[in-house]
Amino acid sequence: MAGRYPFPAVPDGWFGVAGSDDVAVRQVMPVHLLDTELVLFRDDSGVARVFDAYCPHLGAHLGVGGTVCGDGLTCPFHGWRLAGDGSVAEVPKVARPPKVGTRAWDVCEANGRVFVWHHAGGLGPRYDVTPYRTDGESWTPWRVDTYRVRVHVQELTENIIDRAHFVVVHDMVEPDVDRFDVRFEDHSMVVDQHVKVTAVVEGGVEVKTRTTTCGPGIVAVEVKDGELDMLTYITQTPVDDEFTDITICFSMRALDDEVVTASISELNAKTTNLQFAQDIAIWENKIYREKPILTQADGPVAEYRRWFRQFYSGWT
Ligand code: FES
Numbered sequence: 330m331a332g333r334y335p336f337p338a339v340p341d342g343w344f345g346v347a348g349s350d351d352v353a354v355r356q357v358m359p360v361h362l363l364d365t366e367l368v369l370f371r372d373d374s375g376v377a378r379v380f381d382a383y384c385p386h387l388g389a390h391l392g393v394g395g396t397v398c399g400d401g402l403t404c405p406f407h408g409w410r411l412a413g414d415g416s417v418a419e420v421p422k423v424a425r426p427p428k429v430g431t432r433a434w435d436v437c438e439a440n441g442r443v444f445v446w447h448h449a450g451g452l453g454p455r456y457d458v459t460p461y462r463t464d465g466e467s468w469t470p471w472r473v474d475t476y477r478v479r480v481h482v483q484e485l486t487e488n489i490i491d492r493a494h495f496v497v498v499h500d501m502v503e504p505d506v507d508r509f510d511v512r513f514e515d516h517s518m519v520v521d522q523h524v525k526v527t528a529v530v531e532g533g534v535e536v537k538t539r540t541t542t543c544g545p546g547i548v549a550v551e552v553k554d555g556e557l558d559m560l561t562y563i564t565q566t567p568v569d570d571e572f573t574d575i576t577i578c579f580s581m582r583a584l585d586d587e588v589v590t591a592s593i594s595e596l597n598a599k600t601t602n603l604q605f606a607q608d609i610a611i612w613e614n615k616i617y618r619e620k621p622i623l624t625q626a627d628g629p630v631a632e633y634r635r636w637f638r639q640f641y642s643g644w645t
């Protein structure tokens with residue numbers, strides 16, 4: 330994809346690297362994301378950690394055969410032991426180990442996912458991952474669907490405010506209430522709107538939605554209507570300069586009737602995944618127009634792009 334986009338492949342922000350359930354205590358796994366070879370593990374006390382993958386000694390991949398030791402890892406090649414901050418804590422048969430190490434990433438665990446903080450200039454986190462499902466109510470277990478798509482994360486969230494494509498790509502019809510409010514607040518974009526979806530039910534179902542982004546890597550879509558409280562939680566993580574991994578997680582506040590809860594979950598998952606799939610062919614084959622011809626039928630594309638610029642500290 331050389332030259333497909335003028336901006337860096339990996340913006341600054343929190344990015345999902347795995348589901349919390351994917352990495353058990355003492356489990357170690359290689360992860361290739363953010364254009365970087367990483368090792369993800371859960372230490373003896375249950376804390377998820379991410380290091381740059383290659384051992385500072387002779388370069389073995391710590392995610393392939395490395396084992397958890399305390400809060401860190403033991404390398405599979407010559408047994409060097411790295412502490413939780415990535416520094417070399419012990420070298421077999423050597424009294425004073427060299428003062429070297431591998432990079433330990435800032436990690437946070439929220440909403441059933443493990444996130445790492447990426448910053449082109451090496452600065453620490455400047456915002457938190459917003460927690461959801463914190464009301465003490467009983468929520469259905471996350472239903473998770475994953476995709477790998479040839480598209481940049483900036484294009485994915487531009488789709489949220491690209492209102493001219495809703496009717497053309499997503500079989501939506503004009504809602505009865507014409508509401509489309511977009512606010513840009515620091516690292517978040519908040520979109521309140523009514524949408525009428527015909528993909529699953531003929532004649533359409535109109536719902537009020539709030540879409541909130543948390544940096545460039547996280548999108549939450551909330552639908553609240555009377556008893557109904559549904560959350561679609563999306564993480565989007567650059568793999569390299571070509572592909573992005575997208576995880577669509579769905580959960581809803583459990584209703585009294587289990588059967589109704591299950592059927593609403595199913596309907597929502599079907600709609601969300603269908604709508605997502607409808608965008609893929611456009612995303613994978615389009616080019617990025619730096620100066621698009623915009624009309625009043627379009628959403629605030631130019632404003633969105635100016636707002637997104639804050640996530641490119643490494644782009645001059
Ligand atoms: S390469 Fe890791 S201990 Fe030698």
Ligand SMILES: [Fe+2]
Nearest residue numbers: 488494498608
């Ligand atoms: Fe779309």
